[in-house]
Amino acid sequence: MGIGPKRGFLQLNQKGLSLLEAVVAVAIIGLVVVPVLGMFNAGLYSDDAAARLTAGSSLAQAKIEELRYGPASAVVSQAWQPVPDYAGYQLKVDVVPVESRLNQVTVTVSWTSARGSSK
Numbered sequence: 001m002g003i004g005p006k007r008g009f010l011q012l013n014q015k016g017l018s019l020l021e022a023v024v025a026v027a028i029i030g031l032v033v034v035p036v037l038g039m040f041n042a043g044l045y046s047d048d049a050a051a052r053l054t055a056g057s058s059l060a061q062a063k064i065e066e067l068r069y070g071p072a073s074a075v076v077s078q079a080w081q082p083v084p085d086y087a088g089y090q091l092k093v094d095v096v097p098v099e100s101r102l103n104q105v106t107v108t109v110s111w112t113s114a115r116g117s118s119k
Helices: 019-069
Strands: 078-082 089-099 102-111
Touching (some): 019 089
């Protein structure tokens, strides 16, 4: 056992970090920060997708209610139409007769996602 300074990662008489130690520290920080930023980006995309899906579901439900409680003569097929006040959303109605006085009505909503693809 000596009385001199301890030998370790940083010696007592050392004033700063060597270049190698600084590079290793930056690499370790990079390995931690990059995945966290990726998760942040994925979270933002997921939040946007959920908001668009919720809006699309609400639009479809509103159209179904409009057809259900409106006059029977209004229940007709409609081609893709843009939805007012909802930029990027389109709505389509398909009516298929099943029996007399009974129709199958399908409401389809489409929108452009944040990445530019249609849903």
